Amino acid sequence: MTAWIQKILHIILLLLGVSVVTFMLTYLAGSSPAMAMFQAQGIVPTEEQLALAEEMMGLNQSLGAQYWDWLSGVLQGDLGTSFLKNELVIDLIVSHMKPTVYLTVMSLVMMLAVAIPLGVYSATHKGKLVDKIVCFSAFAGISVPSFCVGIFLFYLFAIWLDWLPVMYTSFTFDRIILPAIALAVPMASKYCRQVRTTMLEELHQDYVLGARARGVSEWNILWKYVFPNSLLPMLALLGISVGSLLGGAAVVEIIFSYPGLGNLVVQAVNARDYPLIQGLVLWIAIVYLLVNQIVDGLYRIADPRTRNWRAM
Structure with a gap:
């Protein structure tokens, strides 16, 4: 207590x-x-x-x-009234939260769907051509900022090919896909490198050598032991990414005119809207704290050694 x-x-x-x-x-x-x-x-x-x-x-x-x-x-539960929009700050945060949650979920799903398979495959094929290609691609993805990816996607798919709408107007897949990809590409590159590094470290642990000596199949070693253990260091990194996305990805949202919290933050700062700025910063701080506590709890559940150490 x-x-x-x-x-x-x-x-x-x-x-x-x-x-x-x-x-x-x-x-x-x-x-x-x-x-x-x-x-x-x-x-x-x-x-x-x-x-x-x-x-x-x-x-x-x-x-x-x-x-x-x-x-x-x-x-008293009152964050004040926005100077810019003449609306309650809490109402503005709530109304812009829904698009931000959609964008966060979609970009995280895309990132994990790409980063985990590529990271695992690269680690299990260390030194081969595919590993070198994955490492180079991940390095390139990390080096390119998300807003550059966003501008490129915007020009390619919305202007040149005219496959997707230029402006955000509703919660449909074709209007959220581009900003989600722009956010997912740098994250996927970073997480791919992280998965590869942790997988390689786990593959050289003594328990892996012991399992191989006992005749355990490589498939069981990889997915029952190595992969779960390699995901533990990613929890803290994932918490930071979730907090950042829920707080609003300002530059990407501005590029695609996406009505999320990041876009609202930029409007508030440009207008010197003190109540709105204060409310948004307070909300972002709360999000980071809540996500940190959730990640801490998940880490303690996933790693009994941490739970036992804290109970001492």
């Missing part, structure tokens, strides 16, 4: 620290959200109009008072 209390206190302090740092950084940006709002509307405000707008937004208060008002609202 004490460990759980300490963990909860740690999470609360971490979220509080993230909110303080984010709040200070947004206000150090220099430009006024009221001015950004008028500029978005194509209006050149007078000093009186600007002062009135800042008063309505609560920007005429001290920094400490503004933060306390925001924190008080958060403790």
Whole structure:
């Protein structure tokens, strides 16, 4: 029980620290959200109009008072109202969460479907031509940023070949496939290398040599012992990827006009929308913390040695 209390206190302090740092950084940006709002509307405000707008937004208060008002609202379940869209921040996050979840699931499925088979095959054929091709392809995939992959896919399939729609309009496969591939390619390259490396390490362990000496088939050795053990180091890496995707892949979403959280973050920053920025950063921090706890629990289930060590 004490460990759980300490963990909860740690999470609360971490979220509080993230909110303080984010709040200070947004206000150090220099430009006024009221001015950004008028500029978005194509209006050149007078000093009186600007002062009135800042008063309505609560920007005429001290920094400490503004933060306390925001924190008080958060403790009551109110993340405030967006300056940019004049909607509740929580509603905006929820409405943009669905596309982000779809994109996250599809890109992860594509990544795992490619990375695991190629990584295993490359490890079991070390030094052969196919292994060299896989290693080179993985290195190339890691070196190319996801936004470059996105631009290439956008030009090839949406403009040149005209096979897929240019703009996102609904939750259909043909509109999500390109941004999902753009995110999956760099991840698949990284995970393929990880699977290959861990598989090679496991294949040289003593228990593999012992199993071979006892006459256990290579198929059983590979899929019953080596493969499950090689996946354990990938759990932490997978947790980071899931947290990053659920937080929003901003550049890829901007390229494909995808209405996810990443796109919303960029809009909020450009408009100096303080409540929306604060709400999004808080949400992303919560996602990372939750995913980290889930991964930690899965690791303890998958590896009894970790569970026993922590129980001591």
